[in-house]
Amino acid sequence: MTSAALEAPRTDDERRAAVQEAASRFYRRKTLYSKLFLGATSLGLLIAFIPLFSIIYNVVRNGISYITWKFLTTPPQSPSIFHKHQIGGISNAIEGTALVFGMALLMSVPISIMVAIALYESHGRVMGALRTLLEVMIGMPSILFGIFIYTYVVERMHFQLTGLAGSLALTVLMVPLMSVACEQALRGVPAVLTEAGLALGAKKAQVMRKIVLRYALPRMLTAIMLSASRGIGETAPVLLVIGSTYVANWNLMTSQTTLTTLMYNIIQSFYNYQRSEVWAIALLLIVVVFVLNLASRIIVARLNRGHR
Amino acid sequence: MSIEAAVLTGEPETVGAGRARKRSAGSDVPYRILIGAFAALIGAVLVLYFYSIIDQSIPGWQVAGWHFFYGTNWNFFNRQYGALPLIFGTLITTTLALVLAVPVSIGAAMAIVFLIPRRARLAVSSIVELLAFVPSVIFGVWGYLTIQPWLDRTVQPWLVKVFHHNWPFNTNGSGFGLMLGSMVLAVMIIPTITAITRDVLIAVPAELIEGGLSLGATRGQVLRRIALPTSRTGIIGAITLGAARALGETIALFLLLGALDPNHPFPRGLNSGLATLSTEIVANFGQLSGTKPLGVICCLSLVLMVIVGLTNLAARLVVRRSLQRLQP
Known part of the structure; x- marks a missing residue:
């Protein structure tokens, strides 16, 4: 393309075609950059979401099984080697x-x-x-x-x-x-x-x-x-x-x-x-x-x- | 003279107006005294706050001296008070957290303002801001029980292998340390920076954006060449506010940073443990006996207070000025 552009276009048609091609190339590159940039910002938003979901997921998944009425209403106990599950409540x-x-x-x-x-x-x-x-x-x-x-x-x-x-x-x-x-x-x-x-x-x-x-x-x-x-x-x-x-x-x-x-x-x-x-x-x-x-x-x- | 005339001539010394003013001023006095008293109360408490910490730190300065600022041997238990590693720890964790958080936050803020349909904007930004209200101890727990095992078993062995035990992954860590701490810290400050950057970006005049678009610039170009430079000061302010939050973070970092190695007070790599001013305050609070250790704790608090206070003040000035400039 560069060599084609360096050769002086002879006719009006050739000149118009060269300009059009340059413009569309410029436009394609421009929109590509734009899309990349917008993609990067959306990626940022996505990354900002991940921790929140990870926290909520882990908290709910690991926490829900502990919560019983007894857990909420009894005082804590100290577990020992023999009673590892003896934790009482909160x-x-x-x-x-x-x-x-x-x-x-x-x-x-x-x-x-x-x-x-x-x-x-x-x-x-x-x-x-x-x-x-x-x-x-x-x-x-x-x-x-x-x-x-x-x-x-x-x-x-x-x-x-x-x-x-x-x-x-x-x-x-x-x-x-x-x-x-x-x-x-x-x-x-x-x-x-x-x-x-x-x-x-x-x-x-x-x-x-x-x-x-x-x-x-x-x-x-x-x-x-x-x-x-x-x-x-x-x-x-x-x-x-x-x-x-x-x-x-x-x-x-x-x-x-x-x-x-x-x-x-x-x-x-x-x-x-x-x-x-x-x-x-x-x-x-x-x-x-x-x-x-x-x-x-x-x-x-x-x-x-x-x-x- | 009627009241209208008094208003028009701007002449206050008419009989009726004068009397009315006096009467209303008289009956407003209890109200003014009441609210003034509350303002004075809270002002006094806040002054007391500064006074109390400064006053209690004096015995600490007598023990630690200038050594506090340049000494590198921090060992509270053995009464060695060189706090340079702690100041360094505070600054390095914050810096790394900013390096991770700033690109993500700015990207997220731009996506919220310019990409997402206006109707969904409120919902999306609310979800991001929800992260700001998660108590910091839960971040600590999440890092401790979820991220640490992952780093310890998967990420760090791989990194150590890739880097051939070279800096910054020269040691096989436990998962706790600088890397874990600054990762979680970054997550904690993302909502702060995102929210303020979003406000600053929304304040960019629509004419500028539309002008750019009408001249044939793409949306990406408008964001990068117009929106970002216009709101630069505001974004710097947002970053500084995020830094202020990171500098003072205590409980999450205490759980995640591991232990300060007395032989290597400055972390040797991303896997090594360290301590910051605030984590050291929590760590040593149980060992208080007599006034001198409390004094040293207050020295740490005072240094932390000065660092965070100055950062905050600067950030507020910058944000306010940039918002004023954008909205005359």
Whole structure:
């Protein structure tokens, strides 16, 4: 082809044919590159999917056989060489998670909503600094919240390793995330509504309570659910301050075991059967997290449809 | 003067408006105090957070000294506090994870934004983001019970054979180590980078894309020559945020990285074990006795905090600036 192109085409027909061929060659190469590039991006998407499916597949396949009513409601037992399958249940961890995480939610939800309102209402430099601080805290390694609670509450205030310390660690961890997300929800309220309220002579507190909060409630709920699903899976900060226990004692002022810390403890077990028990706990956790996630996504999708 | 007139003239000193303003300001005070108190509370707690870790690390600095930053002999049990291998471990695991995760994430984000039909976009990106909500301990378990046996029995013996025991596969590892850790870490940060890159790509003005297409460029060319350069800063920010998440990852890496070899504090290949700042915090927390070890733990925390905090701050600035530039 190159030699043909170098020979000066004589007639108009030859010239036209040469141009056409060059153009189609260029076009074919161009579309080939384009297809390769698009193929590479789809490959990326495919690879991004694989781990999720692998995790879900393994968790369900290996975990489902452990889950019985007895497993959920009895305390754990230590296996021995002769009784390798004697692992008991995980009632202590379920109770611990309910207690520690429930307490953390009780503390962090009201605080986060108030902080979100504060961020929403004020525009000063101080609040700007607070917002930046909160955003930096969101990205902080979660283990540092455990270190903070350990150094301040356990070490300085001579607290024991208790469930309450775990709740505090989770609270400090969740509040930045929750408050920034809730503030986003508040910002979604149309200015027309708040201005109408203010124009009618309502006070700011009234506008907040009767218009903004009411309007933003579903979105705030999703923000809280998403932050909570992040918090319930945290291991490191809780692990440092919570101690561990074998019985479900429903007492925040004693050591507790949560689902995540129990996973951490038994995965290093000497016994295969007990080691695989973590899949069952992972299954419980993943179900909780995904249900929270899906529910919040459905709420958001509903809302979007309603507004359109 | 009527209220309309006051608004029009912009003159606030009318009798009625003044009174109304004063009254409303007066009754807003409790509300302002309430929300201000909560803001102050959380601000105080966060300041306390920094103060507490810095304050508790002082005895640690007295023990470890400058040796902490350049010493290579880390052995918590024998009170040898040279943390350079740990800092290196934190950086190398993150770097390798980024090398694996960045191409995948950018490809996935581009496919989500430009390839997938608009109707399926939400569903597909939700599935990818679901990965971000899987608790990190489950990634650890998955790596520990699923990926590690696979690496140990299939992948690594083959790699060692292919590389003839040369670097970076010079040792027959146990499956645990740098390779396993950074693979799982990459999986953990893919959703973060994908989600932010997707947002940045969506913000690329449609006129640019349409202009490119109307000039006869193919879709691949438009993506590579127009979409990528336009959103470059945003993507860098996304990568940095992913890096910040990887730098602080604790429990999964603790389960997957194996043990730090005291004779070779820096990993000799992809099969060798190592430790990072955060895994070493967890590993040694059970051995605390007296204030000095806690001080050293706090030194580790402080270094981690500074590294991650700076990375995060930089990432947020970059992302915000690029989104502002694209959406004036």
